[in-house]
Amino acid sequence: xxxxxxxxxxxxxxxxxxxxxxxxxxxxxxxxxxxxxxxxxxxxxxxxxxxxxxxxxxxxxxxxxxxxxxxxxxxxxxxxxxxxxxxxxxxxxxxxxxxxxxxxxxxxxxxxxxxxxxxxxxxxxxxxxxxxxxxxxxxxxxxxxxxxxxxxxxxxxxxxxxxxxxxxxxxxxxxxxxxxxxxxxxxxxxxxxxxxxxxxxxxxxxxxxxxxxxxxxxxxxxxxxxxxxxxxxxxxxxxxxxxxxxxxxxxxxxxxxxxxxxxxxxxxxxxxxxxxxxxxxxxxxxxxxxxxxxxxxxxxxxxxxxxxxxxxxxxxxxxxxxxxxxxxxxxxxxxxxxxxxxxxxxxxxxxxxxxxxxxxxxxxxxxxxxxxxxxxxxxxxxxxxxxxxxxxxxxxxxxxxxxxxxxxxxxxxxxxxxxxxxxxxxxxxxxxxxxxxxxxxxx
Amino acid sequence: xxxxxxxxxxxxxxxxxxxxxxxxxxxxxxxxxxxxxxxxxxxxxxxxxxxxxxxxxxxxxxxxxxxxxxxxxxxxxxxxxxxxxxxxxxxxxxxxxxxxxxxxxxxxxxxxxxxxxxxxxxxxxxxxxxxxxxxxxxxxxxxxxxxxxxxxxxxxxxxxxxxxxxxxxxxxxxxxxxxxxxxxxxxxxxxxxxxxxxxxxxxxxxxxxxxxxxxxxxxxxxxxxxxxxxxxxxxxxxxxxxxxxxxxxxxxxxxxxxxxxxxxxxxxxxxxxxxxxxxxxxxxxxxxxxxxxxxxxxxxxxxxxxxxxxxxxxxxxxxxxxxxxxxxxxxxx
Numbered sequence: 166x167x168x169x170x171x172x173x174x175x176x177x178x179x180x181x182x183x184x185x186x187x188x189x190x191x192x193x194x195x196x197x198x199x200x201x202x203x204x205x206x207x208x209x210x211x212x213x214x215x216x217x218x219x220x221x222x223x224x225x226x227x228x229x230x231x232x233x234x235x236x237x238x239x240x241x242x243x244x245x246x247x248x249x250x251x252x253x254x255x256x257x258x259x260x261x262x263x264x265x266x267x268x269x270x271x272x273x274x275x276x277x278x279x280x281x282x283x284x285x286x287x288x289x290x291x292x293x294x295x296x297x298x299x300x301x302x303x304x305x306x307x308x309x310x311x312x313x314x315x316x317x318x319x320x321x322x323x324x325x326x327x328x329x330x331x332x333x334x335x336x337x338x339x340x341x342x343x344x345x346x347x348x349x350x351x352x353x354x355x356x357x358x359x360x361x362x363x364x365x366x367x368x369x370x371x372x373x374x375x376x377x378x379x380x381x382x383x384x385x386x387x388x389x390x391x392x393x394x395x396x397x398x399x400x401x402x403x404x405x406x407x408x409x410x411x412x413x414x415x416x417x418x419x420x421x422x423x424x425x426x427x428x429x430x431x432x433x434x435x436x437x438x439x440x441x442x443x444x445x446x447x448x449x450x451x452x453x454x455x456x457x458x459x460x461x462x463x464x465x466x467x468x469x470x471x472x473x474x475x476x477x478x479x480x481x482x483x484x485x486x487x488x489x490x491x492x493x494x495x496x497x498x499x500x501x502x503x504x505x506x507x508x509x510x511x512x513x514x515x516x517x518x519x520x521x522x523x524x525x526x527x528x529x530x531x532x533x534x535x536x537x538x539x540x541x542x543x544x545x546x547x548x549x550x551x552x553x554x555x556x557x558x559x560x561x562x563x564x565x566x567x568x569x570x571x572x573x574x575x576x577x578x579x580x581x582x583x584x585x586x587x588x589x590x591x592x593x594x595x596x597x598x599x600x601x602x603x604x605x606x607x608x
Numbered sequence: 609x610x611x612x613x614x615x616x617x618x619x620x621x622x623x624x625x626x627x628x629x630x631x632x633x634x635x636x637x638x639x640x641x642x643x644x645x646x647x648x649x650x651x652x653x654x655x656x657x658x659x660x661x662x663x664x665x666x667x668x669x670x671x672x673x674x675x676x677x678x679x680x681x682x683x684x685x686x687x688x689x690x691x692x693x694x695x696x697x698x699x700x701x702x703x704x705x706x707x708x709x710x711x712x713x714x715x716x717x718x719x720x721x722x723x724x725x726x727x728x729x730x731x732x733x734x735x736x737x738x739x740x741x742x743x744x745x746x747x748x749x750x751x752x753x754x755x756x757x758x759x760x761x762x763x764x765x766x767x768x769x770x771x772x773x774x775x776x777x778x779x780x781x782x783x784x785x786x787x788x789x790x791x792x793x794x795x796x797x798x799x800x801x802x803x804x805x806x807x808x809x810x811x812x813x814x815x816x817x818x819x820x821x822x823x824x825x826x827x828x829x830x831x832x833x834x835x836x837x838x839x840x841x842x843x844x845x846x847x848x849x850x851x852x853x854x855x856x857x858x859x860x861x862x863x864x865x866x867x868x869x870x871x872x873x874x875x876x877x878x879x880x881x882x883x884x885x886x887x888x889x890x891x892x893x894x895x896x897x898x899x900x901x902x903x904x905x906x907x908x909x910x911x912x913x914x915x916x917x918x919x920x921x922x923x924x925x926x927x928x929x930x931x932x933x934x935x936x937x938x939x940x941x
Binding site: 172175177178255334406410416417418419421489490491492493495497498499500501502503504518520522524525526527528531532533534535536537538540541543544545546547548550551568571574576579580581582583584585589590593 | 611613614616622623626629681684686726828877880882930931933936
């Protein structure tokens with residue numbers, strides 16, 4: 166049976182050019198710039214200073230508060246500076262720059278490819294190692310994973326959901342990971358199940374990846390309690406709330422978390438990272454990144470060290486096409502446009518997408534004709550046209566009443582609008598303003 | 609990097625739909641009905657349609673350019689749709705100058721005074737039609753006979769619409785069974801072999817165009833379905849109670865401007881509700897008011913009035929009828 170979420174959604178061109186390219190290890194970059202804010206929450210605190218020698222996998226910045234994450238060096242070399250640098254957000258934020266000398270790993274890290282199925286870690290060790298390894302949600306949200314490994318007091322979870330939907334067009338990093346690291350991924354899922362103490366795990370994969378569905382389905386037979394569920398190809402199938410609705414037909418309440426309906430969702434990349442952290446003692450210093458674009462010579466998937474400049478990935482995929490008009494960190498629906506190619510790959514970078522200049526500009530904006538398409542595609546049941554108008558005219562009370570904060574910024578409304586209206590831009594403005602108003606009300 | 613790149617917030621890809629494509633989609637959907645009209649009414653249909661389209665587009669251009677001093681947007685096709693729909697709501701023997709007045713009222717009063725496309729509360733074509741209907745009642749209620757008047761324009765042989773025949777007959781006390789002999793049969797009603805306005809005669813052609821708009825997702829089914837259903841149920845109940853003094857529901861569905869109104873006029877984006885639930889309320893309102901006017905009112909036909917009346921309720925419907933929000937039923941904790 167093919168499952169999906171019932172309300173809204175769109176089907177943009179899939180454009181998965183790199184789906185057939187196996188993951189290649191990208192050569193070590195000459196320098197890496199490792200930002201200290203690669204996650205949601207407080208920036209981590211540097212443990213090294215200029216001139217320090219660091220090894221690959223060495224702990225270089227520590228998690229400063231509950232919602233934060235550790236950071237490790239992705240190469241062996243010398244720290245050249247600890248200073249503000251522009252990252253994919255477009256802001257200048259603290260980062261550690263290291264010039265690469267060699268690739269000597271920190272003691273105790275198992276760098277071999279041998280599969281380790283034997284789970285000896287206790288529940289507490291699993292969460293501690295996840296925290297130590299600096300693992301964050303690798304689907305793009307980059308929420309620190311150790312928090313999502315603990316169920317708050319008074320709540321219970323009975324099923325783990327693994328997100329392999331990869332509903333973003335163009336991206337194939339999760340797809341390749343499921344194909345090539347399937348067994349490791351399954352062990353990672355067992356580790357999360359053990360920590361959460363749930364007996365059942367559902368892996369949701371969109372049916373445009375039949376090879377991944379088949380591969381993981383056959384592997385799942387060897388691992389108790391896991392089951393692969395094919396999903397309809399519909400964006401945003403991989404949105405946390407949509408995925409939960411699709412797989413177990415539970416609706417996360419407005420303002421609530423998945424655990425409110427008895428489930429926890431982790432991305433396939435995160436499950437793999439947890440395997441590496443617990444079974445191989447390996448911190449999160451590399452990830453799979455898709456490099457793709459219509460005009461790119463060889464759309465590829467690379468295993469990339471965190472902090473590698475985007476330019477090196479593009480070079481390895483055949484170089485920047487002449488006609489590039491936009492460079493995106495992530496997919497075309499939710500990714501962020503980059504200002505230049507010096508920006509480093511971070512834990513949340515699932516892909517680099519190059520868009521030709523003809524498609525880089527937006528449609529001209531004309532009057533809203535009230536066609537209702539934005540309402541019919543909104544997966545959260547909101548009225549984007551109304552939120553846009555209310556934000557434009559600064560009617561913040563209406564923006565709040567009409568539940569702008571439920572918006573997850575999937576962009577379906579802006580995608581579908583025949584008038585080319587900047588719906589999501591104004592909804593973002595409304596969301597941030599309303600959040601500020603709510604915070605000031607509490608004080 | 610020696611070249612400028614674009615930096616903008618997500619999303620970075622867009623769908624294919626544009627206002628222009630949607631408007632031209634409506635135009636294509638209306639073409640079968642226009643062809644049938646030309647077949648039955650001949651040059652009259654061509655003249656009325658051409659004058660209406662040309663004047664609507666011209667008035668929009670002139671008003672935007674010289675009164676609003678803005679960039680004319682006639683290429684978006686919305687004035688073309690208004691012109692076509694206005695023509696569809698006029699008899700094919702209407703003198704040219706009345707059509708021009710209708711176009712001026714439709715575009716000038718119905719659309720541009722409110723700020724142009726997207727801002728008008730009432731369907732512009734219907735504003736034009738109703739204005740003419742009230743100002744020129746004689747010219748607006750004489751309809752050429754199909755086929756026989758193909759080569760005539762204002763001098764065409766005229767006849768009464770089936771709805772007018774039924775209305776007059778019933779009020780004179782003639783039983784429905786006798787009246788049925790004087791009006792075209794269901795098949796003729798369905799194909800469009802009857803006196804009527806330019807584009808309203810053929811239910812077949814109009815429904816075919818409607819199907820095209822549904823498959824291209826230009827409209828949704830909610831408004832037409834709710835109008836048809838409410839008209840069918842309302843007239844069905846009356847017919848079951850008293851078949852001697854009431855026309856049957858199929859007659860009501862196929863006659864007058866009901867199909868044209870339900871599929872093309874009531875579904876006008878700008879003047880219809882934003883949510884499926886709201887569309888049901890809107891459609892049921894139109895159906896009920898249409899039947900009430902047809903049966904209890906002074907006019908034989910009431911679709912235009914019904915749509916305009918319900919247009920007025922749209923802001924209210926939009927304010928109170930909201931889509932079902934995700935995560936609304938289960939509250940926190």
